Amino acid sequence: MDVRFENVTKMFARSAAVACLNLAIDRGEFVVLLGPSGCGKTTTLRMLAGLEDATSGDIFIGPERVNLVPTRYRDIAMVFQSYALYPHMTVAQNIAYPLRVRKTRGDEIERRVKRVADMLEIEGLLARKPRELSGGERQRVALARAIIREPRVYLMDEPLSNLDAKLRVQMRGELKRLQHDLGTTTLYVTHDQAEAMTLAHRVAVMRGGRLQQFDTPMEIYNRPANRFVAEFVGSPGMNFIEGRIDAGARMFAGDGIAIPLEGNGLDRVHGRERVTLGIRPEQVHVATSEREGWLAGKVYVTELMGNETIVFLRLGNEKIIARAGADFRAEMEKPVWIWLRMEKADFFDAETGEAIR
Numbered sequence: 001m002d003v004r005f006e007n008v009t010k011m012f013a014r015s016a017a018v019a020c021l022n023l024a025i026d027r028g029e030f031v032v033l034l035g036p037s038g039c040g041k042t043t044t045l046r047m048l049a050g051l052e053d054a055t056s057g058d059i060f061i062g063p064e065r066v067n068l069v070p071t072r073y074r075d076i077a078m079v080f081q082s083y084a085l086y087p088h089m090t091v092a093q094n095i096a097y098p099l100r101v102r103k104t105r106g107d108e109i110e111r112r113v114k115r116v117a118d119m120l121e122i123e124g125l126l127a128r129k130p131r132e133l134s135g136g137e138r139q140r141v142a143l144a145r146a147i148i149r150e151p152r153v154y155l156m157d158e159p160l161s162n163l164d165a166k167l168r169v170q171m172r173g174e175l176k177r178l179q180h181d182l183g184t185t186t187l188y189v190t191h192d193q194a195e196a197m198t199l200a201h202r203v204a205v206m207r208g209g210r211l212q213q214f215d216t217p218m219e220i221y222n223r224p225a226n227r228f229v230a231e232f233v234g235s236p237g238m239n240f241i242e243g244r245i246d247a248g249a250r251m252f253a254g255d256g257i258a259i260p261l262e263g264n265g266l267d268r269v270h271g272r273e274r275v276t277l278g279i280r281p282e283q284v285h286v287a288t289s290e291r292e293g294w295l296a297g298k299v300y301v302t303e304l305m306g307n308e309t310i311v312f313l314r315l316g317n318e319k320i321i322a323r324a325g326a327d328f329r330a331e332m333e334k335p336v337w338i339w340l341r342m343e344k345a346d347f348f349d350a351e352t353g354e355a356i357r
Protein backbone atom coordinates (compact mmCIF):
# COMPACT_ATOMS: atom_id res chain seq x y z
CA MET A 1 0.00 0.00 0.00
CA ASP A 2 1.47 3.35 -0.97
CA VAL A 3 -1.17 5.90 -0.04
CA ARG A 4 -3.92 5.43 2.48
CA PHE A 5 -6.80 7.53 3.73
CA GLU A 6 -8.38 6.10 6.87
CA ASN A 7 -11.69 7.61 7.96
CA VAL A 8 -10.58 11.01 6.73
CA THR A 9 -12.99 13.90 7.17
CA LYS A 10 -12.49 17.53 6.29
CA MET A 11 -14.90 20.10 7.65
CA PHE A 12 -15.17 23.65 6.34
CA ALA A 13 -17.29 25.57 8.84
CA ARG A 14 -20.08 23.10 9.52
CA SER A 15 -20.11 21.20 6.26
CA ALA A 16 -17.99 18.22 5.32
CA ALA A 17 -16.05 18.70 2.08
CA VAL A 18 -14.79 15.13 2.51
CA ALA A 19 -16.64 12.69 4.76
CA CYS A 20 -15.12 9.57 6.25
CA LEU A 21 -12.96 8.71 3.27
CA ASN A 22 -11.30 5.30 3.13
CA LEU A 23 -9.02 4.75 0.18
CA ALA A 24 -5.98 2.52 -0.20
CA ILE A 25 -3.80 3.00 -3.27
CA ASP A 26 -1.20 0.43 -4.32
CA ARG A 27 2.37 1.16 -5.24
CA GLY A 28 2.62 2.17 -8.90
CA GLU A 29 -1.11 2.51 -9.24
CA PHE A 30 -2.82 5.25 -11.25
CA VAL A 31 -5.94 6.24 -9.34
CA VAL A 32 -8.37 8.85 -10.61
CA LEU A 33 -10.72 10.76 -8.32
CA LEU A 34 -13.82 11.41 -10.37
CA GLY A 35 -16.90 13.42 -9.50
CA PRO A 36 -18.87 16.59 -10.17
CA SER A 37 -17.80 20.06 -9.13
CA GLY A 38 -17.62 20.52 -5.37
CA CYS A 39 -17.58 16.82 -4.48
CA GLY A 40 -14.28 17.09 -2.58
CA LYS A 41 -11.66 15.96 -5.10
CA THR A 42 -9.27 18.87 -4.72
CA THR A 43 -9.70 18.87 -0.96
CA THR A 44 -8.70 15.20 -0.88
CA LEU A 45 -5.61 15.92 -2.95
CA ARG A 46 -4.68 18.94 -0.87
CA MET A 47 -4.90 16.92 2.33
CA LEU A 48 -2.53 14.36 0.87
CA ALA A 49 -0.21 17.17 -0.18
CA GLY A 50 -0.34 18.72 3.29
CA LEU A 51 -1.86 21.96 2.01
CA GLU A 52 -4.98 21.30 4.06
CA ASP A 53 -5.26 19.59 7.45
CA ALA A 54 -7.65 16.71 7.87
CA THR A 55 -10.24 17.44 10.54
CA SER A 56 -10.11 13.80 11.60
CA GLY A 57 -8.74 10.51 10.35
CA ASP A 58 -5.28 9.34 9.27
CA ILE A 59 -3.34 9.79 6.05
CA PHE A 60 -0.41 7.55 5.20
CA ILE A 61 2.25 7.73 2.52
CA GLY A 62 4.01 4.40 2.55
CA PRO A 63 4.26 3.24 6.16
CA GLU A 64 4.35 6.77 7.54
CA ARG A 65 1.41 8.68 8.98
CA VAL A 66 1.84 12.09 7.40
CA ASN A 67 -0.93 14.17 9.02
CA LEU A 68 1.67 16.27 10.83
CA VAL A 69 4.39 16.15 8.18
CA PRO A 70 4.90 19.48 6.35
CA THR A 71 4.35 19.49 2.59
CA ARG A 72 8.01 19.75 1.65
CA TYR A 73 8.85 16.61 3.64
CA ARG A 74 6.16 14.56 1.97
CA ASP A 75 7.69 12.76 -0.99
CA ILE A 76 5.23 14.11 -3.56
CA ALA A 77 5.13 16.26 -6.68
CA MET A 78 2.09 18.20 -7.80
CA VAL A 79 0.67 19.45 -11.07
CA PHE A 80 -2.32 21.72 -10.91
CA GLN A 81 -4.74 23.07 -13.46
CA SER A 82 -3.05 26.46 -13.33
CA TYR A 83 0.50 25.24 -13.77
CA ALA A 84 2.24 28.51 -13.02
CA LEU A 85 5.59 28.47 -14.78
CA TYR A 86 8.14 31.11 -13.83
CA PRO A 87 7.87 33.63 -16.67
CA HIS A 88 11.40 35.02 -16.37
CA MET A 89 13.03 31.59 -16.55
CA THR A 90 13.66 29.50 -19.62
CA VAL A 91 11.96 26.14 -20.04
CA ALA A 92 15.16 24.40 -18.96
CA GLN A 93 15.40 26.55 -15.83
CA ASN A 94 11.74 25.96 -15.02
CA ILE A 95 12.16 22.20 -15.27
CA ALA A 96 15.38 22.26 -13.28
CA TYR A 97 13.93 24.39 -10.50
CA PRO A 98 12.81 21.61 -8.10
CA LEU A 99 16.31 20.09 -8.30
CA ARG A 100 18.07 23.42 -7.84
CA VAL A 101 16.19 24.22 -4.64
CA ARG A 102 17.29 20.80 -3.41
CA LYS A 103 20.90 21.64 -4.22
CA THR A 104 21.36 18.87 -6.75
CA ARG A 105 24.73 18.94 -8.55
CA GLY A 106 24.89 20.86 -11.85
CA ASP A 107 25.84 17.97 -14.12
CA GLU A 108 23.17 15.79 -12.51
CA ILE A 109 20.56 18.52 -13.14
CA GLU A 110 21.60 18.79 -16.76
CA ARG A 111 21.38 15.05 -17.27
CA ARG A 112 17.92 14.82 -15.75
CA VAL A 113 16.49 17.86 -17.55
CA LYS A 114 17.63 16.29 -20.79
CA ARG A 115 16.03 13.00 -19.88
CA VAL A 116 12.55 14.38 -19.01
CA ALA A 117 12.65 16.81 -21.92
CA ASP A 118 13.36 13.84 -24.12
CA MET A 119 10.51 11.88 -22.58
CA LEU A 120 8.01 14.69 -23.16
CA GLU A 121 9.46 15.67 -26.53
CA ILE A 122 10.24 19.24 -25.57
CA GLU A 123 14.03 19.15 -26.15
CA GLY A 124 13.60 21.81 -28.84
CA LEU A 125 11.95 24.23 -26.43
CA LEU A 126 14.48 24.28 -23.61
CA ALA A 127 15.89 27.72 -24.40
CA ARG A 128 12.51 29.44 -24.74
CA LYS A 129 10.52 31.42 -22.22
CA PRO A 130 7.01 30.27 -21.22
CA ARG A 131 5.31 33.10 -23.14
CA GLU A 132 6.82 31.70 -26.33
CA LEU A 133 5.01 28.38 -25.88
CA SER A 134 1.55 27.10 -26.81
CA GLY A 135 -0.81 25.95 -24.05
CA GLY A 136 -0.01 22.31 -24.71
CA GLU A 137 3.72 22.95 -24.64
CA ARG A 138 3.40 24.82 -21.36
CA GLN A 139 1.46 21.92 -19.96
CA ARG A 140 4.26 19.58 -20.89
CA VAL A 141 6.83 21.80 -19.28
CA ALA A 142 4.75 21.80 -16.09
CA LEU A 143 4.61 18.01 -16.23
CA ALA A 144 8.35 17.82 -16.83
CA ARG A 145 8.93 20.03 -13.82
CA ALA A 146 6.77 17.72 -11.70
CA ILE A 147 8.30 14.45 -12.81
CA ILE A 148 11.94 15.49 -12.74
CA ARG A 149 12.07 14.76 -9.03
CA GLU A 150 10.95 11.13 -9.18
CA PRO A 151 8.95 11.42 -5.97
CA ARG A 152 7.01 8.63 -4.39
CA VAL A 153 3.61 10.02 -5.42
CA TYR A 154 2.35 12.36 -8.14
CA LEU A 155 -0.68 14.49 -7.42
CA MET A 156 -2.44 15.94 -10.42
CA ASP A 157 -5.48 18.20 -10.27
CA GLU A 158 -7.18 18.51 -13.66
CA PRO A 159 -3.83 19.10 -15.35
CA LEU A 160 -5.29 18.86 -18.85
CA SER A 161 -8.36 21.05 -18.41
CA ASN A 162 -6.78 24.13 -20.01
CA LEU A 163 -6.11 22.34 -23.27
CA ASP A 164 -8.37 22.10 -26.30
CA ALA A 165 -10.20 18.83 -26.87
CA LYS A 166 -7.77 17.35 -29.36
CA LEU A 167 -4.67 18.17 -27.37
CA ARG A 168 -6.32 16.87 -24.23
CA VAL A 169 -6.84 13.47 -25.82
CA GLN A 170 -3.25 13.43 -27.06
CA MET A 171 -1.80 14.46 -23.70
CA ARG A 172 -4.00 11.90 -22.00
CA GLY A 173 -2.29 9.16 -23.96
CA GLU A 174 1.13 10.58 -23.24
CA LEU A 175 0.40 10.84 -19.56
CA LYS A 176 -0.70 7.23 -19.46
CA ARG A 177 2.51 6.11 -21.18
CA LEU A 178 4.61 8.25 -18.92
CA GLN A 179 3.04 6.91 -15.74
CA HIS A 180 3.43 3.39 -17.07
CA ASP A 181 7.10 3.91 -17.87
CA LEU A 182 7.89 5.62 -14.57
CA GLY A 183 5.69 3.34 -12.47
CA THR A 184 5.06 6.14 -9.98
CA THR A 185 1.96 6.03 -7.80
CA THR A 186 -0.39 8.71 -9.10
CA LEU A 187 -3.52 10.33 -7.72
CA TYR A 188 -5.25 12.28 -10.45
CA VAL A 189 -8.34 14.46 -10.15
CA THR A 190 -10.86 15.09 -12.92
CA HIS A 191 -14.57 15.58 -13.49
CA ASP A 192 -14.20 14.20 -17.03
CA GLN A 193 -15.41 10.62 -17.01
CA ALA A 194 -13.67 9.76 -20.29
CA GLU A 195 -10.35 10.91 -18.84
CA ALA A 196 -10.94 8.84 -15.73
CA MET A 197 -11.91 5.71 -17.63
CA THR A 198 -8.96 5.87 -20.02
CA LEU A 199 -6.25 6.79 -17.53
CA ALA A 200 -7.03 4.95 -14.35
CA HIS A 201 -6.12 1.55 -13.05
CA ARG A 202 -8.88 2.26 -10.56
CA VAL A 203 -11.43 5.06 -10.36
CA ALA A 204 -12.73 6.53 -7.11
CA VAL A 205 -16.11 8.11 -7.77
CA MET A 206 -17.08 10.81 -5.27
CA ARG A 207 -20.28 12.66 -4.59
CA GLY A 208 -20.90 15.28 -1.95
CA GLY A 209 -17.68 14.41 -0.13
CA ARG A 210 -18.48 10.72 -0.01
CA LEU A 211 -16.81 7.91 -1.89
CA GLN A 212 -19.40 6.10 -3.98
CA GLN A 213 -17.32 3.34 -5.55
CA PHE A 214 -13.65 2.49 -5.93
CA ASP A 215 -12.97 0.00 -8.66
CA THR A 216 -11.50 -0.66 -12.11
CA PRO A 217 -12.99 1.32 -15.00
CA MET A 218 -14.63 -1.85 -16.34
CA GLU A 219 -16.32 -2.64 -13.02
CA ILE A 220 -17.42 0.97 -12.61
CA TYR A 221 -18.94 0.86 -16.07
CA ASN A 222 -20.43 -2.62 -15.94
CA ARG A 223 -21.34 -2.91 -12.28
CA PRO A 224 -22.05 0.60 -10.97
CA ALA A 225 -22.73 0.62 -7.25
CA ASN A 226 -25.61 3.03 -7.56
CA ARG A 227 -27.54 5.18 -9.95
CA PHE A 228 -25.27 8.17 -9.46
CA VAL A 229 -22.20 6.23 -10.61
CA ALA A 230 -24.16 4.68 -13.47
CA GLU A 231 -25.24 8.13 -14.60
CA PHE A 232 -21.85 9.74 -14.27
CA VAL A 233 -19.86 7.35 -16.48
CA GLY A 234 -20.55 6.60 -20.13
CA SER A 235 -21.47 8.88 -23.00
CA PRO A 236 -24.21 9.01 -24.03
CA GLY A 237 -25.27 8.12 -20.53
CA MET A 238 -27.24 5.16 -19.26
CA ASN A 239 -30.99 5.14 -19.88
CA PHE A 240 -33.16 5.07 -16.77
CA ILE A 241 -36.76 3.93 -16.77
CA GLU A 242 -38.88 4.16 -13.64
CA GLY A 243 -41.36 1.38 -13.08
CA ARG A 244 -42.50 -1.51 -10.96
CA ILE A 245 -42.11 -5.23 -10.95
CA ASP A 246 -45.20 -7.24 -11.75
CA ALA A 247 -44.09 -10.59 -10.37
CA GLY A 248 -47.21 -12.45 -11.46
CA ALA A 249 -46.91 -11.36 -15.06
CA ARG A 250 -43.08 -11.54 -14.90
CA MET A 251 -42.88 -8.01 -16.22
CA PHE A 252 -41.20 -4.70 -15.64
CA ALA A 253 -43.97 -2.15 -16.10
CA GLY A 254 -43.07 1.45 -16.85
CA ASP A 255 -45.06 4.38 -18.19
CA GLY A 256 -46.56 2.84 -21.31
CA ILE A 257 -43.86 0.16 -21.38
CA ALA A 258 -44.02 -3.52 -20.48
CA ILE A 259 -40.83 -5.52 -20.63
CA PRO A 260 -40.84 -9.25 -19.97
CA LEU A 261 -38.38 -10.43 -17.33
CA GLU A 262 -36.93 -13.86 -17.20
CA GLY A 263 -34.08 -15.82 -15.67
CA ASN A 264 -31.72 -13.83 -13.51
CA GLY A 265 -33.43 -10.53 -14.36
CA LEU A 266 -36.48 -11.78 -12.50
CA ASP A 267 -34.46 -13.34 -9.66
CA ARG A 268 -32.60 -10.11 -9.03
CA VAL A 269 -35.72 -8.06 -8.48
CA HIS A 270 -37.58 -10.76 -6.57
CA GLY A 271 -39.74 -9.26 -3.84
CA ARG A 272 -39.24 -5.69 -5.13
CA GLU A 273 -41.92 -3.34 -6.20
CA ARG A 274 -40.72 0.04 -7.39
CA VAL A 275 -37.39 -0.06 -9.21
CA THR A 276 -35.43 1.93 -11.76
CA LEU A 277 -34.31 0.01 -14.80
CA GLY A 278 -30.95 1.11 -16.18
CA ILE A 279 -29.71 0.14 -19.61
CA ARG A 280 -26.78 1.49 -21.60
CA PRO A 281 -27.35 2.78 -25.15
CA GLU A 282 -25.22 0.01 -26.66
CA GLN A 283 -27.54 -2.59 -25.10
CA VAL A 284 -30.53 -1.10 -26.92
CA HIS A 285 -30.98 -2.48 -30.43
CA VAL A 286 -33.18 -0.83 -33.03
CA ALA A 287 -34.71 -2.23 -36.20
CA THR A 288 -36.77 -0.45 -38.82
CA SER A 289 -38.96 -3.49 -39.50
CA GLU A 290 -41.15 -5.40 -37.10
CA ARG A 291 -39.54 -8.26 -35.22
CA GLU A 292 -41.12 -10.91 -33.05
CA GLY A 293 -40.91 -10.02 -29.37
CA TRP A 294 -39.39 -6.56 -29.90
CA LEU A 295 -41.02 -3.47 -28.44
CA ALA A 296 -42.67 -0.89 -30.67
CA GLY A 297 -41.35 2.65 -30.43
CA LYS A 298 -40.75 5.75 -32.48
CA VAL A 299 -37.73 7.66 -33.64
CA TYR A 300 -37.48 11.07 -31.99
CA VAL A 301 -34.29 12.20 -33.67
CA THR A 302 -31.05 10.65 -34.94
CA GLU A 303 -27.50 11.96 -34.78
CA LEU A 304 -25.06 10.71 -37.39
CA MET A 305 -21.62 10.51 -35.86
CA GLY A 306 -19.84 8.99 -38.84
CA ASN A 307 -18.74 5.83 -37.03
CA GLU A 308 -22.14 5.21 -35.44
CA THR A 309 -25.61 6.65 -35.17
CA ILE A 310 -27.09 7.82 -31.89
CA VAL A 311 -30.82 7.21 -31.98
CA PHE A 312 -33.16 9.02 -29.61
CA LEU A 313 -36.28 6.94 -29.25
CA ARG A 314 -39.70 7.18 -27.72
CA LEU A 315 -40.66 4.03 -25.92
CA GLY A 316 -44.02 4.35 -24.20
CA ASN A 317 -43.79 7.75 -22.52
CA GLU A 318 -40.05 7.53 -22.00
CA LYS A 319 -37.24 8.87 -24.10
CA ILE A 320 -34.34 6.47 -24.47
CA ILE A 321 -31.10 6.50 -26.40
CA ALA A 322 -29.66 3.71 -28.55
CA ARG A 323 -26.35 3.33 -30.34
CA ALA A 324 -26.86 1.97 -33.82
CA GLY A 325 -24.54 1.26 -36.73
CA ALA A 326 -23.10 3.99 -38.94
CA ASP A 327 -25.56 3.08 -41.70
CA PHE A 328 -28.70 3.16 -39.55
CA ARG A 329 -31.21 5.56 -41.07
CA ALA A 330 -34.71 6.39 -39.93
CA GLU A 331 -36.88 9.44 -40.26
CA MET A 332 -38.24 11.29 -37.25
CA GLU A 333 -41.49 9.81 -35.95
CA LYS A 334 -40.95 6.63 -37.92
CA PRO A 335 -42.05 3.47 -36.10
CA VAL A 336 -39.14 1.25 -35.04
CA TRP A 337 -38.72 -1.95 -33.06
CA ILE A 338 -36.57 -2.02 -30.02
CA TRP A 339 -34.80 -4.85 -28.21
CA LEU A 340 -33.40 -4.25 -24.76
CA ARG A 341 -30.67 -6.72 -23.83
CA MET A 342 -32.11 -7.27 -20.39
CA GLU A 343 -29.32 -9.62 -19.31
CA LYS A 344 -27.12 -6.51 -19.46
CA ALA A 345 -29.58 -4.26 -17.64
CA ASP A 346 -29.15 -2.88 -14.14
CA PHE A 347 -31.81 -2.36 -11.55
CA PHE A 348 -31.68 0.30 -8.89
CA ASP A 349 -33.73 0.81 -5.77
CA ALA A 350 -36.21 3.54 -6.71
CA GLU A 351 -35.73 5.32 -3.37
CA THR A 352 -32.04 4.92 -2.48
CA GLY A 353 -30.60 4.49 -5.98
CA GLU A 354 -28.51 1.54 -4.75
CA ALA A 355 -27.87 -1.12 -7.37
CA ILE A 356 -29.85 -4.32 -6.94
CA ARG A 357 -27.62 -7.34 -7.59
Ligand SMILES: Nc1ncnc2c1ncn2[C@@H]1O[C@H](COP(=O)(O)OP(=O)(O)OP(=O)(O)O)[C@@H](O)[C@H]1O
Nearest residue numbers: 012013017035036037038039040041042043044191
Ligand atom coordinates in the same frame (compact mmCIF):
# COMPACT_ATOMS: atom_id res chain seq x y z
N1 LIG B 1 -11.12 26.83 1.78
C1 LIG B 1 -12.40 26.47 1.77
N2 LIG B 1 -13.27 27.06 2.62
C2 LIG B 1 -14.57 26.69 2.65
N3 LIG B 1 -15.11 25.77 1.85
C3 LIG B 1 -14.29 25.16 0.96
C4 LIG B 1 -12.90 25.47 0.88
N4 LIG B 1 -12.33 24.71 -0.08
C5 LIG B 1 -13.34 23.95 -0.56
N5 LIG B 1 -14.50 24.21 0.06
C6 LIG B 1 -15.80 23.55 -0.20
O1 LIG B 1 -15.59 22.15 -0.09
C7 LIG B 1 -16.30 21.46 -1.08
C8 LIG B 1 -15.34 20.60 -1.91
O2 LIG B 1 -14.48 21.44 -2.65
P1 LIG B 1 -13.37 20.89 -3.62
O3 LIG B 1 -12.55 22.04 -4.08
O4 LIG B 1 -12.65 19.77 -2.96
O5 LIG B 1 -14.25 20.31 -4.82
P2 LIG B 1 -13.81 19.66 -6.21
O6 LIG B 1 -14.38 18.28 -6.22
O7 LIG B 1 -12.35 19.80 -6.40
O8 LIG B 1 -14.61 20.55 -7.26
P3 LIG B 1 -14.16 21.13 -8.72
O9 LIG B 1 -14.40 20.02 -9.70
O10 LIG B 1 -15.11 22.27 -8.92
O11 LIG B 1 -12.72 21.57 -8.63
C9 LIG B 1 -17.04 22.50 -1.89
O12 LIG B 1 -18.35 22.57 -1.40
C10 LIG B 1 -16.28 23.78 -1.60
O13 LIG B 1 -17.12 24.88 -1.68
Ligand SMILES: [Mg+2]
Nearest residue numbers: 041042043157
Ligand atom coordinates in the same frame (compact mmCIF):
# COMPACT_ATOMS: atom_id res chain seq x y z
MG1 LIG C 1 -11.16 20.89 -7.74
